[in-house]
Each structure stands twice: as structure tokens, then as C-alpha cells.
Amino acid sequence: MSKDWKKIAKASGMGISEEGLDRIAQTLDGLEQNFRPLVRTLQPETDPAPVFRAAPEDAA
Amino acid sequence: MTLLEAASALRRGEVSSAELTAAALAAIERLNPATNAMQLVVADAARAEAHTADGELARGAGRGPLHGIPVAFKDLFWTKGVRTTAGSKIFAAYVPEYDATVVARLRSAGAVLIGKTGMHELAYGITSSNPHFGAVRNPWDRDRIPGGSSGGSGAAVAAGMAFMAMGSDTGGSIRIPASFCGVVGLKPTYGRVSRYGAMPLGFSLDHVGPLTRSVRDAGAVLNAIAGYDPQDGSSSRRPVENYVPDMEPSIRGLRIGLPENFYFERLDPEVNAAVRRALGTAESHGGEIVPLRVPDIHAINTVARTILLGEASAALEPHLEKRDQFGADVLALLDQGRLLPAPDYINAQRLRRVMQREFAALWTRVDCLFTPTTPTTAPRIGETTTTIAGENEDVRLAATRLVRGINLLGLPAVSIPYGSDRRGLPIGLQIIGPPFAEALILRVAQALVPAEVPVPQL
Numbered sequence: 001m002s003k004d005w006k007k008i009a010k011a012s013g014m015g016i017s018e019e020g021l022d023r024i025a026q027t028l029d030g031l032e033q034n035f036r037p038l039v040r041t042l043q044p045e046t047d048p049a050p051v052f053r054a055a056p057e058d059a060a
Numbered sequence: 061m062t063l064l065e066a067a068s069a070l071r072r073g074e075v076s077s078a079e080l081t082a083a084a085l086a087a088i089e090r091l092n093p094a095t096n097a098m099q100l101v102v103a104d105a106a107r108a109e110a111h112t113a114d115g116e117l118a119r120g121a122g123r124g125p126l127h128g129i130p131v132a133f134k135d136l137f138w139t140k141g142v143r144t145t146a147g148s149k150i151f152a153a154y155v156p157e158y159d160a161t162v163v164a165r166l167r168s169a170g171a172v173l174i175g176k177t178g179m180h181e182l183a184y185g186i187t188s189s190n191p192h193f194g195a196v197r198n199p200w201d202r203d204r205i206p207g208g209s210s211g212g213s214g215a216a217v218a219a220g221m222a223f224m225a226m227g228s229d230t231g232g233s234i235r236i237p238a239s240f241c242g243v244v245g246l247k248p249t250y251g252r253v254s255r256y257g258a259m260p261l262g263f264s265l266d267h268v269g270p271l272t273r274s275v276r277d278a279g280a281v282l283n284a285i286a287g288y289d290p291q292d293g294s295s296s297r298r299p300v301e302n303y304v305p306d307m308e309p310s311i312r313g314l315r316i317g318l319p320e321n322f323y324f325e326r327l328d329p330e331v332n333a334a335v336r337r338a339l340g341t342a343e344s345h346g347g348e349i350v351p352l353r354v355p356d357i358h359a360i361n362t363v364a365r366t367i368l369l370g371e372a373s374a375a376l377e378p379h380l381e382k383r384d385q386f387g388a389d390v391l392a393l394l395d396q397g398r399l400l401p402a403p404d405y406i407n408a409q410r411l412r413r414v415m416q417r418e419f420a421a422l423w424t425r426v427d428c429l430f431t432p433t434t435p436t437t438a439p440r441i442g443e444t445t446t447t448i449a450g451e452n453e454d455v456r457l458a459a460t461r462l463v464r465g466i467n468l469l470g471l472p473a474v475s476i477p478y479g480s481d482r483r484g485l486p487i488g489l490q491i492i493g494p495p496f497a498e499a500l501i502l503r504v505a506q507a508l509v510p511a512e513v514p515v516p517q518l
Contacts, residue, residue, distance in 0.1 A: 008399055015383060016395055024396050031369075031396075034362040039407045041414075048409030053294075054250045054470030055495040 003032065062512050063223035063277040064304075067125035070117060077117070077128030077172060080223075081110035084130040084174050087221045091518055095197045097206070097215035099135050101175040102142055106130065109172040116170070125280050127170030132222040134210050135176035136183055137163050137268075138257035146259040147179040147209075149192045149385045160257025161292065162226055162268055162285045169284040177212030177225050183261045184372060184390045185209055186236050186459045187441070191387035195441055198240060199516040200485050204438040207237035207459065213271045214241035218516055224272045224281050230262045231368060232463030234269050235475035239433035239488025242477040242513055244505070245271045246278040249496045250470030251296035253282070254289035262371040264294070264409075265364065265467045273513050275476060275506040279304035282498060296496070303499050305506040312346030314504065317426035322357040323462055326449050328436045334479040334487040335432045338508055342430070345507050350426050355418045360465035363411045367468070370405035373397025412468055419469050423494040428501055433475040433488030434459050462490065472498045476505045477513050486514070 005025040009016050016024065061069075069075045085103050092098050113128035133139060136146040138156035140163075145151045159167065167173065178196040180188045188211025189195040196211040198204040199219040206215040210227030214237030217225050227234040229247040238245025246269040253268045260266055270281040282303040289295040318339060324332060343349050373394050379385070380394060422429070435448050435458055445452050466473045471492055478489040489508070493501040 005399055009395070012398070014395060014398060020392060020395065024392055024399070027392075028396055028399060031362065031365060034358070035366055035404065035408070038359055038362065038411055039404075042407060042410055046410045046413055048406050049413060054296075 002029065005029070062274040063129055063272060064125055064274065064280055066129055066223060067127070070128050071122065077110040077113040078107065080128065081106050081130045081172050081174065084222055087219065088175070091199070091219045091221060094202055094518065095199055095215045095219055096178055096194050097196055097212045097219060097221060098132065098175045099145070099178040099193055099212060100143060102173060106172050106174045113170055113172060123168070123170040124284070126166060126284055129171050129223050130174045131166060131171045132175050132177050132213065132216050132225040133163060133173065134179050134213050134225065134227050136179065136228060136259040137226060139163055139173065139176065142176065144176065144259070145193070146183065147181045147190050147193060150379050150382060151259070152192070156257070158257060161254035161289045163257065165285045174222060177210070177216050179212055180209035181387045181390045182376065183209040183228060183230060183233055183259070184393055186232065186456050188212060188237070189441055197441070198438050199518055200242060201438065201483070204440050204485070205240065207240035207438065209233040210271065211237050214238055214243055214245070217241070217243045217271045217273055219518060220515065224270050224277060227269060227271050228258050229267045229269060229467065230265045231364060231467055232460045234267070234271060235433050235463045235473060235488065235490060236459050238271055238475040240438035240486065242486030242516070243271050243273055244275050244278050244477070244513065245269070245475045246282065246498070246502070247466070247473050248282060248286065248498050249296070249472045251294050252472070252496065252498065253285050254292040254295050256289055256291040260375045262368045263375065264371065265368055267467065274511060275474070275502055275509060276304050276307070278474065279502045298496055301499055303502055305499070305503040307511070309503045309506050310346065311342060311504055311507045314347045314428070315350050315426040316342050316347045316504070317422065317429040318349050318351045319354045319429060319431060320351050321353050323354070323431040326435060326451060327432055328448060328481070330481040331432045331435060331437070331487050335430060335489055338478045338489045339430055341508055342504070352422070352425060354422065354429070355415060357465045360415050360468055361461065363408045363415065364464045364468035366400065366404055366408040367412070369393065369397035369400050370408070373400070416469055427493070428497070428504055429492040431462055431490045431492065433463060433490040435461060437481045437483070437485035437487060466492055471495060472501055474501050474505050476509045478508065
């Protein structure tokens, strides 16, 4: 599902110029294209880490 | 002269801190107009600190190898009583009341603060062409960028204005300028060095580390700054170790991973050749080269970008209404982050867990990985696209392509200069290790590079 970034930006009243919107929409579309398939691979039991640790056993 | 050589000379009484500081200030006066590496110089305070250090050294009250050594900090580290702008108009008049932990630790080790280095606005970019404070220029070719966002730190160290300049790295911002400026840049493991008092960009991606003219110098600085800090919630309680490698360390029997995918796929041929020469040198020193496939770095970079977009916009949320105070490139990134839905950020953090697990499996097969730091040498100032192996690529995405993912994984990595291209521009080699293996990657780096990196003729 592609997103209409320009509409979302306008609705949130961010004050971005038309030219800026074009650039942002293009970049976010590109990111979305790469990111969405990754999200589909997530298993329900995978939690996000509230404080990231480089090694799991390193909890302070 | 390297930091540790200067420290030895200080201990032997062959030079004073006042002389080292005067030489650094003279270098700044001579070279800063051409490079803009230093954004703020605190000459009087530095002379006073050097005088104090000389007195302490004369009384036999030496505090270790950094005592009396002139150093600089990227202008996003809080320095008590000294303006800290983060390269931003928003913080142009901000004077912190505290030192960042790394500043405090280096001060307590006796280092002399000579000033603050220029940077990409808010550390959110890789050119260091700052719209408010001017472009930092590469000492090897002043028409080229030094990289970023710690571009002033890279340029200052390369040009001999400081023995060490502290940098920060959220998506390559220590290693990219190290690569483009021909110096050593160390990004420690996430949690190894406190982030307290470093203006945040990506809370879970920001790392703090030194840029130096030798590998051993980077280890000496890490010795002074590593260790638990209760003021940083992500700080690790793991014990620190001695990070300074021997002058001629052995790497015999070490398993060095050579990625078969991603890292060598789209490179300037001279960069490719230099990294493969480094692998040959490592092998001749007894290292075992292990070709292997690495997890999907493109996916890892995608997740890192998603997290950074969300975290940076969150960090700067209180200022986002002042749109005219931001440079165009930074504002565009901040706007993108504001549009990112919350579930995307959370799912990116979940994917990070999976990717961390996948990547960790590599360390059963190899002790470290060799990759290029950047796919090209330094681009020209103002260039927005670059052609690599016949393909056009955005300069920012190209410069971060081989380094950004390592921030997501929190792994230690060092960039060392390894040869130069036909124009004489430095090429960077990246050595990546498992979590908290800083001593190991510095040992490997020391085995490969000369005692001091080449110096540009300015």
C-alpha cells in the first residue's frame, strides 16, 4: 500500500513547500519500498529493545 | 608526531605542554583559514591549562599519557563555560554548565582543550558543508569535503592542529571523515563510551570516539574515556581493558572475514584494490582470510535509516517550528522523520533484534571483518551525486553505505588509512569486530598501518 506523503504532510500542517514535499515524498517512497517487506518477516514474539544493548548479556 | 610520542617527550622533559599547545595554536592560525576545521579556539584557556599541566608534570604529579596534550572536541560535546553549537543556528549562543562525560574524563586525564571542531549541522549529514558556519575543507584537497559529520575533527587531526579530536558517529560520522581525511577513527561498541553531554541525534545509534594520527593514540584515548557512566542509561558495566596495542602486535592465527556480498559490490576500483592489498598484508602477517557471506546489509541500512529518522525528529521536536533556522538538507530529513508512523519506528527496533542475532552468528566463524570504509575517496564540495562503477549514487547514501549498519548493530569498528588513489586522496579500510572487541580490532589495525599516518602538504 503506497502512502500519499504529501497529503499526510499537508494534513499535519507542517508548512513544507511544494518543492520540499516532492523531494520528501520521493525519499520516503524509496524507504517504504525497502522497509515494508522487512516488516512482513517479523514474528509476533519479537520485542523491540527499550534500551539497546550491543550484547544481550550486557544488561546494566 | 603522534599523541603517544608527544607524551613520551613530555615525560622526558624534551618538550613542555606549553610548547605543544603553542605549536597547535600556531598550526590553527596558519591552516584554519584554508580548512575551517576549528569552529572555536580557546587559546588563552588552553595556554593556562598547559601551564598548569607543566607545573604538575614538573612536580611528578603526571596523570598519564594525555597529561598536557592539546586536544579538540566536535562542537556537540558540552564544554562547561565554552559555547557548544552542534553546528546549528538554534544553539549558536548555547553555553553549557557541565562538561560532557568524555570532556570531563579527558580533562581529568590532564588533556588541554584547545577548541571545538566544525561539523555538519546537528551531526545530520556527511559533508560538513555547514550553512551557518561555513564548509569544512579537506586538508588533502581543499575543494573536497572532509566527510562528516565529524568533518572538523578529521580535518584538524590530519592537518596537525590537535593530536586528537573527539567525534561522534550515528551512521558513520567518525569513520567517514577518518576515511576521507586519512586518519584513524574509532567507533567503540555502543555502551562502551558515555554519550552523556553529547548533543543527541539518534539516541540508540549515537556513539562517541576519537580521531587520531595513529592506532595506538586511539587506544590511549579510549583508555581514558571508556567505562561505566551512571549518567548514560545505555552505558555498559563491563570492565575496561588496556586498548593500546603493542608497537608490532601479532595477528597470527586470527580469522579475518572477507565479505563475499555487499561490501565489495560497487566500489571505486582503487578502493577495492587497496582493501584487497590490506587483506594480503594481514595474510602475510599470519592472519587467516575467511571468505564468507554476511547478512543483508542493505536491509540493515534500511532499518538504521528508519530508526534515525524517528529518533532525530524526536530529539529536535522542540525546535522544529523554527524552520528558517535549519539548513535545507537537515530540514528535509527532520520532516521525513515527522511523517514516519510510530509503528514503523517500533518495527524497526524489532527488526534490529533479529538482525543483531543474525549478525552475531558470524563471530563463531571469524574474529573480525575487513571492508572498505567508504566506496570512494572524498567527493568535491557541492557534489550531490557521484558515479561509482558506472552507476550514479547520492553522495550521502554512498558515503554511509558501508558504515551505517554497524551503528544499528552497535559493533566496534575502526577506519584506518590504507593507501591513496591516483589523486593522492586517502583510502579508508574498516575493521569491524564483535561487541566490546576494541582491543582486538586496534591490534589488527596496528599490524597493518605505519606508526603515524601520512600528513598532507598544506
